Amino acid sequence: MGKKLNFIIVILTGLMLFNSTLFAASGGFREMIYDPGTLPPTDSHIKVKVGEPAPDFTLHAVSGKVISLKDYRGKKVVVLSFIPAAWTPVCSDQWPGYNIVDSLFKRYNATILGISVDNIPTLYSWTGQMGKLWFEVLSDFWPHGRVAETYGILRSSGTSERCLIVIDKKGIIRYIDVHDINKRPPLEDLIRELKKVGEKE
Amino acid sequence: MNKRCFPGLSMAAAALVFFLFSGGCSGNRPAPATPVKAPVPAVGKQLPAMLLSAPGRASIRAYLGLPETAKRTISPGDIDSEILLIEIFSMYCPYCQHEAPSVNQLYDLIQSDKKIAARIKIIGIGIGNSAYEVGIFQEKYKVKFPLFADDNYVIYKDIGQVRTPFFIAIHNRGARKNLIFYAKRGGFGDSEDFLQALLDLAER
Structure with a gap:
Protein backbone atom coordinates (compact mmCIF):
# COMPACT_ATOMS: atom_id res chain seq x y z
CA MET A 1 0.00 0.00 0.00
CA GLY A 2 2.84 2.30 1.04
CA LYS A 3 4.76 1.50 -2.13
CA LYS A 4 1.65 2.16 -4.20
CA LEU A 5 1.17 5.53 -2.53
CA ASN A 6 4.81 6.45 -3.11
CA PHE A 7 4.47 5.49 -6.77
CA ILE A 8 1.36 7.67 -7.16
CA ILE A 9 3.10 10.62 -5.45
CA VAL A 10 6.14 10.28 -7.73
CA ILE A 11 3.92 10.14 -10.85
CA LEU A 12 1.83 13.12 -9.75
CA THR A 13 4.94 15.16 -8.90
CA GLY A 14 6.41 14.28 -12.28
CA LEU A 15 3.26 15.36 -14.04
CA MET A 16 3.19 18.64 -12.12
CA LEU A 17 6.81 19.39 -13.02
CA PHE A 18 6.21 18.48 -16.65
CA ASN A 19 3.19 20.75 -16.81
CA SER A 20 5.01 23.65 -15.20
CA THR A 21 7.80 23.36 -17.80
CA LEU A 22 5.28 23.49 -20.61
CA PHE A 23 3.65 26.42 -18.93
CA ALA A 24 6.88 28.38 -18.70
CA ALA A 25 7.46 27.82 -22.39
CA SER A 26 4.06 28.95 -23.45
CA GLY A 27 2.89 32.23 -22.04
CA GLY A 28 3.85 31.23 -18.50
CA PHE A 29 5.44 34.69 -18.15
CA ARG A 30 1.97 36.17 -18.08
CA GLU A 31 0.88 33.82 -15.34
CA MET A 32 3.29 35.72 -13.09
CA ILE A 33 2.04 39.16 -14.07
CA TYR A 34 0.24 41.34 -11.56
CA ASP A 35 -2.54 43.25 -13.22
CA PRO A 36 -3.16 46.59 -11.46
CA GLY A 37 -6.22 47.27 -13.63
CA THR A 38 -6.77 50.47 -15.56
CA LEU A 39 -4.85 53.38 -14.05
CA PRO A 40 -5.08 57.15 -14.63
CA PRO A 41 -3.27 57.67 -17.97
CA THR A 42 -0.70 60.05 -16.43
CA ASP A 43 -0.04 61.26 -12.90
CA SER A 44 2.90 63.66 -12.87
CA HIS A 45 4.15 66.98 -14.23
CA ILE A 46 6.97 66.76 -16.75
CA LYS A 47 9.98 68.93 -15.84
CA VAL A 48 12.00 68.63 -19.06
CA LYS A 49 11.35 70.03 -22.54
CA VAL A 50 12.26 69.26 -26.11
CA GLY A 51 15.30 71.38 -27.09
CA GLU A 52 16.74 71.44 -23.56
CA PRO A 53 19.76 69.48 -22.32
CA ALA A 54 18.76 66.15 -20.75
CA PRO A 55 19.60 66.03 -17.02
CA ASP A 56 22.51 63.69 -16.46
CA PHE A 57 22.25 60.71 -14.13
CA THR A 58 24.23 57.70 -13.02
CA LEU A 59 22.50 54.40 -12.27
CA HIS A 60 23.37 50.76 -11.69
CA ALA A 61 22.45 48.37 -14.51
CA VAL A 62 21.26 44.78 -14.31
CA SER A 63 24.43 43.87 -16.25
CA GLY A 64 26.50 45.03 -13.28
CA LYS A 65 27.73 48.18 -15.02
CA VAL A 66 27.37 51.67 -13.64
CA ILE A 67 26.01 53.84 -16.41
CA SER A 68 25.87 57.60 -16.82
CA LEU A 69 23.90 59.36 -19.53
CA LYS A 70 26.93 61.50 -20.33
CA ASP A 71 28.85 58.34 -21.35
CA TYR A 72 26.88 58.41 -24.63
CA ARG A 73 27.53 62.09 -25.43
CA GLY A 74 28.96 62.43 -28.91
CA LYS A 75 28.63 58.68 -29.49
CA LYS A 76 25.01 57.57 -29.68
CA VAL A 77 21.44 58.79 -29.74
CA VAL A 78 19.84 57.57 -26.51
CA VAL A 79 16.25 56.47 -26.00
CA LEU A 80 15.28 56.54 -22.33
CA SER A 81 12.50 54.01 -21.94
CA PHE A 82 10.95 54.48 -18.52
CA ILE A 83 8.50 51.73 -17.62
CA PRO A 84 6.25 51.91 -14.55
CA ALA A 85 6.95 48.59 -12.87
CA ALA A 86 8.28 45.10 -13.40
CA TRP A 87 5.82 42.20 -13.57
CA THR A 88 2.96 44.32 -14.88
CA PRO A 89 1.05 43.75 -18.14
CA VAL A 90 2.12 46.35 -20.70
CA CYS A 91 5.66 46.74 -19.39
CA SER A 92 6.31 43.02 -19.75
CA ASP A 93 5.66 43.28 -23.49
CA GLN A 94 7.35 46.55 -24.32
CA TRP A 95 11.03 45.67 -24.01
CA PRO A 96 10.75 42.22 -25.66
CA GLY A 97 9.41 44.12 -28.67
CA TYR A 98 12.40 46.47 -28.68
CA ASN A 99 14.62 43.45 -28.29
CA ILE A 100 13.92 42.22 -31.84
CA VAL A 101 14.49 45.57 -33.54
CA ASP A 102 18.10 46.20 -32.55
CA SER A 103 18.96 46.55 -36.25
CA LEU A 104 16.57 49.52 -36.53
CA PHE A 105 18.20 51.24 -33.56
CA LYS A 106 21.64 50.54 -34.99
CA ARG A 107 20.55 52.04 -38.31
CA TYR A 108 19.98 55.35 -36.50
CA ASN A 109 23.05 54.93 -34.27
CA ALA A 110 20.76 54.78 -31.26
CA THR A 111 20.59 52.73 -28.10
CA ILE A 112 18.01 52.23 -25.40
CA LEU A 113 18.43 52.71 -21.69
CA GLY A 114 15.53 50.92 -20.02
CA ILE A 115 14.77 52.46 -16.64
CA SER A 116 12.50 51.26 -13.84
CA VAL A 117 12.11 52.18 -10.18
CA ASP A 118 12.40 48.48 -9.29
CA ASN A 119 15.50 47.16 -7.59
CA ILE A 120 18.20 45.15 -9.37
CA PRO A 121 17.15 41.67 -8.13
CA THR A 122 13.58 42.25 -9.31
CA LEU A 123 14.73 43.59 -12.67
CA TYR A 124 17.15 40.69 -13.02
CA SER A 125 14.38 38.11 -12.51
CA TRP A 126 11.88 39.95 -14.68
CA THR A 127 14.10 40.75 -17.65
CA GLY A 128 15.51 37.22 -17.46
CA GLN A 129 12.07 36.05 -18.65
CA MET A 130 12.46 38.17 -21.79
CA GLY A 131 15.53 36.45 -23.15
CA LYS A 132 18.84 38.25 -23.53
CA LEU A 133 18.21 41.97 -23.99
CA TRP A 134 20.68 43.85 -26.18
CA PHE A 135 20.26 47.10 -24.25
CA GLU A 136 21.03 48.12 -20.68
CA VAL A 137 18.34 48.05 -17.99
CA LEU A 138 18.90 50.51 -15.16
CA SER A 139 17.50 50.58 -11.66
CA ASP A 140 16.16 53.90 -10.39
CA PHE A 141 15.36 52.26 -7.07
CA TRP A 142 17.45 54.23 -4.60
CA PRO A 143 17.11 57.05 -3.80
CA HIS A 144 13.71 55.92 -4.92
CA GLY A 145 12.77 57.23 -8.38
CA ARG A 146 15.26 60.08 -8.25
CA VAL A 147 15.86 60.11 -12.00
CA ALA A 148 12.13 59.84 -12.75
CA GLU A 149 11.53 62.70 -10.31
CA THR A 150 14.26 64.80 -11.95
CA TYR A 151 12.54 64.35 -15.31
CA GLY A 152 9.12 64.98 -13.72
CA ILE A 153 7.63 61.60 -14.48
CA LEU A 154 7.38 60.03 -11.01
CA ARG A 155 3.77 59.18 -10.26
CA SER A 156 2.22 59.66 -6.84
CA SER A 157 2.21 55.87 -6.40
CA GLY A 158 6.03 55.77 -6.56
CA THR A 159 6.22 54.20 -10.02
CA SER A 160 7.26 56.15 -13.09
CA GLU A 161 5.21 57.03 -16.13
CA ARG A 162 5.48 54.96 -19.27
CA CYS A 163 7.71 57.43 -21.04
CA LEU A 164 10.02 57.59 -24.03
CA ILE A 165 12.63 60.35 -24.30
CA VAL A 166 14.93 60.64 -27.30
CA ILE A 167 18.23 62.42 -26.63
CA ASP A 168 20.57 63.32 -29.48
CA LYS A 169 24.34 62.93 -29.46
CA LYS A 170 24.76 66.44 -28.09
CA GLY A 171 22.67 65.52 -25.07
CA ILE A 172 19.65 67.56 -26.20
CA ILE A 173 16.13 66.19 -25.76
CA ARG A 174 14.50 65.72 -29.18
CA TYR A 175 11.30 63.86 -28.34
CA ILE A 176 9.16 63.20 -25.26
CA ASP A 177 6.22 60.81 -25.13
CA VAL A 178 4.65 60.54 -21.70
CA HIS A 179 2.36 57.78 -22.83
CA ASP A 180 -0.91 56.56 -21.38
CA ILE A 181 0.39 54.12 -18.75
CA ASN A 182 -2.23 51.56 -19.81
CA LYS A 183 -1.06 51.41 -23.41
CA ARG A 184 2.06 50.47 -25.29
CA PRO A 185 3.60 53.23 -27.42
CA PRO A 186 3.45 52.24 -31.11
CA LEU A 187 6.91 51.30 -32.33
CA GLU A 188 6.54 53.28 -35.55
CA ASP A 189 6.21 56.56 -33.63
CA LEU A 190 9.55 56.01 -31.92
CA ILE A 191 11.32 54.87 -35.09
CA ARG A 192 9.97 57.91 -36.96
CA GLU A 193 11.49 60.20 -34.31
CA LEU A 194 14.82 58.38 -34.45
CA LYS A 195 14.83 58.88 -38.20
CA LYS A 196 14.17 62.61 -37.74
CA VAL A 197 17.04 62.93 -35.26
CA GLY A 198 19.29 60.96 -37.60
CA GLU A 199 18.44 63.23 -40.51
CA LYS A 200 19.25 66.37 -38.47
CA GLU A 201 22.65 64.99 -37.55
CA MET B 1 -29.30 17.46 24.04
CA ASN B 2 -31.28 20.26 22.45
CA LYS B 3 -30.13 22.60 25.17
CA ARG B 4 -26.49 21.82 24.37
CA CYS B 5 -26.85 22.05 20.59
CA PHE B 6 -29.15 25.00 20.18
CA PRO B 7 -26.88 27.74 21.59
CA GLY B 8 -24.07 26.51 19.32
CA LEU B 9 -26.37 26.58 16.33
CA SER B 10 -27.51 30.11 17.22
CA MET B 11 -23.94 31.29 17.36
CA ALA B 12 -23.26 29.78 13.96
CA ALA B 13 -26.41 31.32 12.49
CA ALA B 14 -25.56 34.71 14.01
CA ALA B 15 -22.05 34.50 12.63
CA LEU B 16 -23.43 33.62 9.21
CA VAL B 17 -25.90 36.51 9.27
CA PHE B 18 -23.16 38.93 10.40
CA PHE B 19 -20.84 37.62 7.71
CA LEU B 20 -23.44 38.04 4.98
CA PHE B 21 -24.64 41.48 6.03
CA SER B 22 -21.16 42.84 6.71
CA GLY B 23 -20.32 42.32 3.07
CA GLY B 24 -17.88 39.56 3.86
CA CYS B 25 -19.45 37.30 1.29
CA SER B 26 -18.58 38.03 -2.27
CA GLY B 27 -22.18 37.28 -3.27
CA ASN B 28 -23.21 40.31 -1.27
CA ARG B 29 -20.95 42.71 -3.14
CA PRO B 30 -22.17 44.69 -6.14
CA ALA B 31 -21.43 43.10 -9.47
CA PRO B 32 -18.14 44.26 -11.01
CA ALA B 33 -18.51 47.05 -13.54
CA THR B 34 -16.10 45.43 -15.98
CA PRO B 35 -17.77 43.82 -19.01
CA VAL B 36 -17.97 40.05 -19.19
CA LYS B 37 -15.04 38.59 -21.13
CA ILE B 60 -0.79 36.66 -50.54
CA ARG B 61 -4.18 36.84 -52.24
CA ALA B 62 -3.20 33.86 -54.36
CA TYR B 63 -2.11 31.85 -51.30
CA LEU B 64 -5.38 32.58 -49.56
CA GLY B 65 -7.40 31.91 -52.71
CA LEU B 66 -9.09 35.28 -52.52
CA PRO B 67 -10.95 36.48 -55.59
CA GLU B 68 -10.15 39.87 -57.11
CA THR B 69 -12.48 42.18 -55.28
CA ALA B 70 -12.58 45.71 -54.02
CA LYS B 71 -13.50 44.55 -50.50
CA ARG B 72 -11.40 46.25 -47.82
CA THR B 73 -11.84 43.48 -45.30
CA ILE B 74 -12.05 39.72 -45.38
CA SER B 75 -13.11 37.13 -42.85
CA PRO B 76 -11.46 33.74 -42.27
CA GLY B 77 -14.39 32.13 -44.08
CA ASP B 78 -13.36 33.91 -47.29
CA ILE B 79 -10.07 32.00 -47.32
CA ASP B 80 -10.18 29.08 -49.71
CA SER B 81 -9.01 26.11 -47.67
CA GLU B 82 -10.41 22.99 -46.10
CA ILE B 83 -8.51 23.65 -42.87
CA LEU B 84 -7.43 27.03 -41.59
CA LEU B 85 -4.82 27.32 -38.85
CA ILE B 86 -4.77 30.69 -37.10
CA GLU B 87 -1.85 31.75 -34.93
CA ILE B 88 -2.71 34.48 -32.45
CA PHE B 89 0.56 36.22 -31.66
CA SER B 90 2.17 39.54 -30.81
CA MET B 91 5.39 41.04 -32.06
CA TYR B 92 6.07 41.98 -28.44
CA CYS B 93 5.55 38.48 -27.02
CA PRO B 94 8.86 36.70 -26.31
CA TYR B 95 7.16 33.30 -26.51
CA CYS B 96 5.78 34.09 -29.96
CA GLN B 97 9.26 35.17 -31.01
CA HIS B 98 10.58 31.87 -29.73
CA GLU B 99 7.88 29.87 -31.53
CA ALA B 100 8.29 31.66 -34.88
CA PRO B 101 10.86 29.20 -36.33
CA SER B 102 8.61 26.22 -35.46
CA VAL B 103 5.62 27.81 -37.15
CA ASN B 104 7.74 28.55 -40.22
CA GLN B 105 8.86 24.93 -40.20
CA LEU B 106 5.22 23.83 -40.11
CA TYR B 107 4.40 26.10 -43.04
CA ASP B 108 7.33 24.69 -45.06
CA LEU B 109 6.25 21.17 -44.20
CA ILE B 110 2.73 21.84 -45.43
CA GLN B 111 3.93 23.52 -48.61
CA SER B 112 6.30 20.66 -49.36
CA ASP B 113 3.36 18.33 -49.97
CA LYS B 114 1.02 19.54 -52.72
CA LYS B 115 -1.95 17.54 -51.45
CA ILE B 116 -1.60 18.85 -47.91
CA ALA B 117 -0.85 22.38 -49.13
CA ALA B 118 -4.13 22.31 -51.00
CA ARG B 119 -5.95 21.48 -47.77
CA ILE B 120 -4.34 23.67 -45.10
CA LYS B 121 -3.64 27.40 -44.98
CA ILE B 122 -2.02 29.32 -42.13
CA ILE B 123 -2.56 32.91 -41.10
CA GLY B 124 -1.32 34.91 -38.12
CA ILE B 125 -3.12 37.68 -36.26
CA GLY B 126 -0.99 40.14 -34.30
CA ILE B 127 -3.07 41.25 -31.35
CA GLY B 128 -2.52 44.84 -30.34
CA ASN B 129 0.02 45.15 -33.16
CA SER B 130 -0.06 47.81 -35.82
CA ALA B 131 0.52 46.86 -39.46
CA TYR B 132 4.05 48.24 -39.01
CA GLU B 133 4.71 46.02 -35.99
CA VAL B 134 3.30 42.95 -37.76
CA GLY B 135 5.61 43.80 -40.67
CA ILE B 136 8.58 43.91 -38.28
CA PHE B 137 7.72 40.44 -37.00
CA GLN B 138 7.25 39.13 -40.54
CA GLU B 139 10.60 40.48 -41.65
CA LYS B 140 12.53 39.52 -38.52
CA TYR B 141 11.41 35.88 -38.57
CA LYS B 142 11.00 35.58 -42.36
CA VAL B 143 7.40 34.49 -41.97
CA LYS B 144 6.06 33.32 -45.34
CA PHE B 145 2.38 33.00 -44.48
CA PRO B 146 0.12 36.08 -44.21
CA LEU B 147 0.01 38.09 -40.99
CA PHE B 148 -2.76 40.49 -40.10
CA ALA B 149 -2.86 43.34 -37.60
CA ASP B 150 -5.41 43.65 -34.80
CA ASP B 151 -4.19 47.08 -33.76
CA ASN B 152 -7.22 48.05 -31.70
CA TYR B 153 -7.50 44.72 -29.86
CA VAL B 154 -10.92 44.08 -31.43
CA ILE B 155 -10.25 40.43 -32.28
CA TYR B 156 -8.33 39.99 -29.03
CA LYS B 157 -11.41 40.95 -27.03
CA ASP B 158 -13.68 38.76 -29.14
CA ILE B 159 -11.53 35.69 -28.48
CA GLY B 160 -11.48 36.06 -24.71
CA GLN B 161 -8.16 37.91 -24.45
CA VAL B 162 -6.17 34.72 -24.95
CA ARG B 163 -2.53 34.57 -24.00
CA THR B 164 -0.09 34.25 -26.83
CA PRO B 165 0.85 32.33 -28.78
CA PHE B 166 -2.53 30.64 -29.25
CA PHE B 167 -3.37 28.32 -32.11
CA ILE B 168 -6.86 27.74 -33.49
CA ALA B 169 -7.71 25.31 -36.29
CA ILE B 170 -11.10 25.40 -37.96
CA HIS B 171 -12.93 23.54 -40.67
CA ASN B 172 -13.28 26.09 -43.43
CA ARG B 173 -15.51 24.28 -45.91
CA GLY B 174 -18.73 22.28 -45.98
CA ALA B 175 -21.23 21.63 -43.25
CA ARG B 176 -18.68 22.06 -40.45
CA LYS B 177 -17.33 25.35 -41.80
CA ASN B 178 -16.14 27.67 -39.01
CA LEU B 179 -16.16 24.88 -36.41
CA ILE B 180 -13.09 24.83 -34.16
CA PHE B 181 -11.38 21.44 -33.93
CA TYR B 182 -8.14 22.56 -32.27
CA ALA B 183 -7.58 25.42 -29.83
CA LYS B 184 -4.59 25.63 -27.53
CA ARG B 185 -2.27 28.13 -25.95
CA GLY B 186 1.45 27.72 -26.26
CA GLY B 187 3.83 26.09 -28.66
CA PHE B 188 2.81 22.94 -30.50
CA GLY B 189 6.13 21.10 -30.23
CA ASP B 190 7.35 19.01 -33.14
CA SER B 191 5.91 20.36 -36.39
CA GLU B 192 5.60 16.94 -38.08
CA ASP B 193 3.70 15.48 -35.14
CA PHE B 194 1.53 18.56 -34.94
CA LEU B 195 0.66 18.46 -38.63
CA GLN B 196 -0.30 14.79 -38.37
CA ALA B 197 -2.38 15.55 -35.28
CA LEU B 198 -4.17 18.34 -37.12
CA LEU B 199 -4.96 16.09 -40.07
CA ASP B 200 -6.22 13.36 -37.75
CA LEU B 201 -8.36 15.75 -35.73
CA ALA B 202 -9.87 17.22 -38.88
CA GLU B 203 -11.06 13.75 -39.93
CA ARG B 204 -12.95 13.12 -36.69
Missing part, protein backbone atom coordinates in the same frame (compact mmCIF):
# COMPACT_ATOMS: atom_id res chain seq x y z
CA ALA B 38 -15.82 36.74 -24.34
CA PRO B 39 -15.15 33.00 -24.10
CA VAL B 40 -11.78 31.66 -25.16
CA PRO B 41 -12.04 29.66 -28.43
CA ALA B 42 -12.65 25.99 -27.67
CA VAL B 43 -12.96 22.75 -29.62
CA GLY B 44 -16.52 22.18 -30.79
CA LYS B 45 -17.37 25.88 -30.76
CA GLN B 46 -17.70 28.30 -33.65
CA LEU B 47 -14.90 30.74 -34.42
CA PRO B 48 -16.16 34.22 -33.54
CA ALA B 49 -16.69 36.57 -36.47
CA MET B 50 -13.56 38.57 -37.25
CA LEU B 51 -12.61 41.09 -39.89
CA LEU B 52 -9.10 41.28 -41.31
CA SER B 53 -7.67 43.91 -43.64
CA ALA B 54 -7.79 42.55 -47.18
CA PRO B 55 -4.23 41.86 -48.29
CA GLY B 56 -3.07 43.88 -51.26
CA ARG B 57 -0.17 41.74 -52.43
CA ALA B 58 -1.09 39.41 -55.26
CA SER B 59 1.03 36.55 -53.88
